[in-house]
Amino acid sequence: MSELFAELKQAVIDGDEDIVSESSQKVIDQGVNPVDAVQLGLIKGIEVIGEAWKAGEAFLPDVMMSAEAMKVGLGLLEPEIAKLGMSEGESKGKIVLGTVEGDIHDIGKNITGAMFTAAGYKVFDLGTDIKAEDFVVKAKEVGADIIGASALLTTTMIGQKQLVDYLKEHNLRDQFKVFVGGGPTSQVWADEIGADGWAETADEAVELAGRLLAK
Amino acid sequence: MLRKYDVLTEEQVKTIHEETMKILEEIGMEFEYEPALEVFKAEGQKVEGNRVHFTREFIEAKVKLAPSQFTLHARNPEHNLVCGGDNIIYMPGYGAPFIHDVDGNRRKTTMQDYDNIVKLAGASKNLHMTGGTVAEPQDIPDEVRHLKMLYSSIKNSDKCFMGSAEGQERAEDSIEIASILFGGKDVIKEKPVLISLINSLTPLKYDGRMLGAMMAYAKAGQAVVIASLVMAGSTGPAALAGTLALQNAEVLAGIALAQSVNPGTPVVYGSTSALSDMHSGSLSIGSPECALFISASAQLARFYGVPSRSGGGLNDSKIVDAQAGYESMMTLMAASTTGINFVLHTAGILQYFMAMSYEKFMMDDEIAGMLLHYMKGFTFDEDGMAFDVIAKVGPGGHYLTQKHTRKNHKREFRTAQLSDRTAFESWSKEKLDTNQRANRKWQEVLANYVPPALDEAIDKQLLEFIAKRS
Ligand code: B12
Numbered sequence: 001m002s003e004l005f006a007e008l009k010q011a012v013i014d015g016d017e018d019i020v021s022e023s024s025q026k027v028i029d030q031g032v033n034p035v036d037a038v039q040l041g042l043i044k045g046i047e048v049i050g051e052a053w054k055a056g057e058a059f060l061p062d063v064m065m066s067a068e069a070m071k072v073g074l075g076l077l078e079p080e081i082a083k084l085g086m087s088e089g090e091s092k093g094k095i096v097l098g099t100v101e102g103d104i105h106d107i108g109k110n111i112t113g114a115m116f117t118a119a120g121y122k123v124f125d126l127g128t129d130i131k132a133e134d135f136v137v138k139a140k141e142v143g144a145d146i147i148g149a150s151a152l153l154t155t156t157m158i159g160q161k162q163l164v165d166y167l168k169e170h171n172l173r174d175q176f177k178v179f180v181g182g183g184p185t186s187q188v189w190a191d192e193i194g195a196d197g198w199a200e201t202a203d204e205a206v207e208l209a210g211r212l213l214a215k
Numbered sequence: 216m217l218r219k220y221d222v223l224t225e226e227q228v229k230t231i232h233e234e235t236m237k238i239l240e241e242i243g244m245e246f247e248y249e250p251a252l253e254v255f256k257a258e259g260q261k262v263e264g265n266r267v268h269f270t271r272e273f274i275e276a277k278v279k280l281a282p283s284q285f286t287l288h289a290r291n292p293e294h295n296l297v298c299g300g301d302n303i304i305y306m307p308g309y310g311a312p313f314i315h316d317v318d319g320n321r322r323k324t325t326m327q328d329y330d331n332i333v334k335l336a337g338a339s340k341n342l343h344m345t346g347g348t349v350a351e352p353q354d355i356p357d358e359v360r361h362l363k364m365l366y367s368s369i370k371n372s373d374k375c376f377m378g379s380a381e382g383q384e385r386a387e388d389s390i391e392i393a394s395i396l397f398g399g400k401d402v403i404k405e406k407p408v409l410i411s412l413i414n415s416l417t418p419l420k421y422d423g424r425m426l427g428a429m430m431a432y433a434k435a436g437q438a439v440v441i442a443s444l445v446m447a448g449s450t451g452p453a454a455l456a457g458t459l460a461l462q463n464a465e466v467l468a469g470i471a472l473a474q475s476v477n478p479g480t481p482v483v484y485g486s487t488s489a490l491s492d493m494h495s496g497s498l499s500i501g502s503p504e505c506a507l508f509i510s511a512s513a514q515l516a517r518f519y520g521v522p523s524r525s526g527g528g529l530n531d532s533k534i535v536d537a538q539a540g541y542e543s544m545m546t547l548m549a550a551s552t553t554g555i556n557f558v559l560h561t562a563g564i565l566q567y568f569m570a571m572s573y574e575k576f577m578m579d580d581e582i583a584g585m586l587l588h589y590m591k592g593f594t595f596d597e598d599g600m601a602f603d604v605i606a607k608v609g610p611g612g613h614y615l616t617q618k619h620t621r622k623n624h625k626r627e628f629r630t631a632q633l634s635d636r637t638a639f640e641s642w643s644k645e646k647l648d649t650n651q652r653a654n655r656k657w658q659e660v661l662a663n664y665v666p667p668a669l670d671e672a673i674d675k676q677l678l679e680f681i682a683k684r685s
Contacts, residue, residue: 059493061448104416107449111496154312155357183569184312201495 004032005041008073012045015065017072024076034080039089042073043120050118060111067117074122091122093145093213095179096138098126100159105152108182108202112148115202121209132159132166139176145213148179148205157185161193168194177212181205216301217592219554222510227456228518231511234460235467236271243268244419244468248426254475269468277471283520285481287438288406289344290396291373291667296343298410298438298483298556299522303590305561305583306346307336308528309377309412313570314350317654319534321570324350328571330367331661332563335576337372338664341583342562347377347412349563350571361385362681365392369677373667378409378437383427386411388684390435395676404436407481412559415443415465417450429469433476440524440557441469442485446498449491455504459511462488470521483557485524486512489567498567501530501542509546510553517554525550527561528579535574535650539565543575544582551586577653577660581633588629598623632656 004026011019020042027037049066052058081088097113099106106128113123124142126134130149139147151157160180167173177196180189190198197212199205223231245265246252252262261268284299296304313321314328328350336345345368355363361379368376369392378389393408394400403409413429416422432439443465445451447458466484473480489498489505499505509525516523527550530542543564550558562579563571593599604619614620633652635642647655 056494060491060496061453061493104422107446107491107496154351154353 002040004030005037005044008037008041009045009048012042012066012069012073013048015062015069017065017069020069020073021076024073027077028080033086034077034084035086035088038074038077038081042070042077046070046118046120053115053118060114063118064111064114067114070117071123092120093209094122094124094142095146095148095209096124096126096135096142096144097148097150098130098135099128099150099152099182100156100163101129101131102159103151103153103156104128105150105182108152109148109150112150112181112202112205115206116209119206119210121206132163135163136166136170136172136176140172144176146177146179146209148181151180151182151185154184157182157189160185160189160195164194177209179205179209217552217590219301219513220510220552221514222507222553223514228514231456231460231463231515232518234457235463236274238419238460238464239269239274239468240271241268242419244421244465246421246426246472248421248423250430251421251426251472254430254472258475267468269471274467274471277474278467278519278521280474280478281470281482281519281521282479284522285407285438287344287375287410288397288403288408289373289375290369290669294344294374296375298481300556301554302556303551303587304343304557305527305587306342306344306559307332307349307562307576308560308564308568308571309346310348310351311564311569311571312351312353315534315565315570315572315575317535317574317650323353324571325354326352326363326367328352329364330371331573332571332576333368333371333376334661334664334666335573335580335657336562337374337666338660339562339580339583341580341587342374344375345372346559347379359681359685361388362392362684365389366677366681369396370669370674371666375408375410378411378432380411380413380425380428382424383431386428386431390431390437391680392677393437395680396673400435407436407438410438410440410481410483410557412440412442412485413469415441415469417443417445417465418461419465421465421469426472429473430476433473433480436477436480438481438483439473440483440485440559441466441473442487442524444486445488447488447490447504448493449496451488453490455507458488459508459515462486462508462512463515467519470519483522483524484512484516484519485557485559487526487560488512489529497531499531500526500567501532501538501546503545505529506546506549509549509555513550513554513556516556522556523554524557524559525555526564527558528564528575528582529560529567530565531567533566533570535565535572535578535653539575540578540582540649543579547579547582548586548589551590573657574650574653577633577656578649581631584629584632594627599627 007023113125116123149160179197180195197208255267287296329352332349333345336342379385443462445458451458488508489500492499513523527547528543529546530539532539563576565572
């Protein structure tokens with residue numbers, strides 16, 4: 001059993017989706033405790049990569065592929081956990097992420113998503129060109145802690161303001177923390193539109209989330 | 216003029232071409248614009264949804280229709296520019312949302328910045344045109360920005376400028392404005408006056424806005440730069456040759472569309488490909504990889520017989536410092552010495568296209584001047600060989616009091632505009648670094664600049680059109 005966990009851990013470290021999904025299937029077929037597989041396998045693996053990243057030893061593709069592999073494993077094991085009526089254990093938090101309406105830049109958003117995944121958050125990535133309403137629908141559906149909106153154009157940053165305004169209009173403002181980011185944004189802009197957080201890099205976004213959610 | 220050098224062998228160029236054809240035939244590209252899909256269908260290309268698979272015959276035949284060079288007309292004919300061949304056109308940076316000030320502080324760009332940069336480019340001896348979107352004026356509502364920018368470009372200089380690439384409607388506004396300035400659409404159709412920057416959406420896509428603008432310009436006979444920016448490692452493979460093929464596929468498909476819409480449309484092969492830093496993901500343009508893409512793009516364009524465009528004074532620094540200097544010199548030198556014709560972003564750019572800086576503008580202007588001089592190479596006429604004066608001075612003398620020296624140094628040597636060549640004591644009075652000297656210099660240039668007069672009747676017509684469209 002512990003061999004299977006070690007396999008999962010290593011496969012996440014290697015960013016190998018195929019092995020993660022094979023091993024996760026083995027967990028299910030052999031009736032191994034799926035919560036343990038997540039906690040002692042997948043999460044241990046992503047922790048190793050997270051540490052290597054912080055130490056400057058891992059590169060972006062390492063972290064991003066590990067995050068993807070982790071998601072594949074969770075995708076298989078979570079339904080099993082639910083079926084058995086077990087609890088997965090607390091994730092650090094849930095974040096709904098997307099690029100705002102009219103904007104299709106997604107590299108920075110994808111990196112941000114991967115860093116959150118690597119840090120133990122559950123990330124729901126909506127993709128690009130996302131309307132305020134669609135961010136909120138998803139956030140309500142999954143019970144998100146944070147909504148993160150990326151904007152790379154001076155002409156689409158307004159979408160971040162629309163998100164905050166939409167939440168206000170629908171009396172939902174205090175239910176979610178709103179994070180904004182992307183090249184042309186700034187702390188001044190975040191303050192101006194009343195967002196809860198702004199970060200210049202994905203790493204800083206994760207740190208900020210840790211601070212804000214701990215409160 | 217120095218001979219431009221190659222970074223690829225003939226064999227390698229052919230390989231890139233073959234790989235490109237494979238991409239276009241087997242993978243195809245997506246075009247999010249119905250009128251473009253219609254054009255490709257009518258040309259017998261395989262269209263499924265937004266995906267177009269091209270035949271090599273189609274691409275090769277269409278690319279051949281593009282002129283190898285063309286003249287871009289300015290309101291002052293002295294500033295007409297030939298784009299292509301051995302010519303080089305320098306201009307300011309494009310599209311940056313921020314200004315980095317001399318103290319390293321960052322602020323939003325304004326219309327005032329736009330005006331100022333056009334004026335500095337107008338005043339420059341080294342910049343051949345004033346470019347477009349030289350600073351994104353964030354204090355002007357998006358819907359009218361293009362109108363205000365065009366007006367400023369026309370009013371503040373008589374050099375060539377660029378049109379808006381933000382969709383069909385803004386392209387048509389640009390064409391209207393140019394027609395007012397030059398005396399009608401027929402006139403500009405014969406003599407192109409606008410050039411605009413059409414970008415692909417890497418990897419392997421074009422969006423409706425860019426295609427709408429491209430088709431409007433092609434119909435009006437105006438020039439378009441068709442450019443691809445691949446970030447190797449994120450929006451393209453972590454492979455330089457593969458990235459080149461990917462970029463090439465996008466650019467050739469764009470050129471083929473422009474030539475299908477209007478055969479003979481003046482087009483420029485464009486590239487700003489660079490890489491994603493594998494720690495931060497950031498675009499990195501002050502890099503040797505970017506310099507290689509620049510040079511290879513010049514060579515590919517030569518292979519296809521069209522003019523080329525790349526970036527110029529590129530760098531990832533946040534302020535005018537040594538990094539800004541050494542990176543910008545590398546990329547602008549690569550562009551200039553390997554045969555790029557249309558050098559967007561020659562002056563002013565900092566931090567991978569995110570910012571413009573007045574001080575950086577002045578430094579790049581100096582670099583541009585140095586390179587223009589460098590590219591002249593050696594002069595081999597009588598004065599250049601200087602045998603007579605060598606004989607006259609003979610062994611042991613000096614040349615400072617020779618007529619030949621007095622007359623000839625002005626041709627053979629370039630006077631530095633910004634670089635400090637003084638001795639230590641003179642320098643140490645104020646100890647100004649490049650950033651500080653440049654800060655004084657641009658203010659001086661701006662204070663002394665008088666924009667060339669614009670015909671009053673035309674000015675009135677332009678303002679009326681802009682009011683109507685606002
Ligand atoms: C690559 C690129 C593209 C690619 C995008 C491909 C893709 N899949 O994303 C393509 C070619 C498609 C493209 C298109 C366009 N682009 Co573009 N593009 C860029 C470029 C060069 C790099 C962007 C990038 O990915 N950077 C790397 C990532 C890692 O950085 P980042 O996104 O800032 O993300 C980091 C942080 O900001 C933060 N972060 C990001 N998101 C979030 C979210 C949250 C919640 C938080 C907390 C943090 C966070 O974390 C990230 C990692 O640390 C920039 C210039 C630049 N240097 O940034 C121009 C740039 C953004 N583009 C620009 C423009 C104008 C366009 C176009 C309009 C025109 C055009 N040139 O074609 C179109 C618009 C398309 C559209 N409708 O969106 C301009 C914008 C200028 C302005 N006034 O706003 C820029 C600045 C270039 C310029 N100087 O002209 N572009």
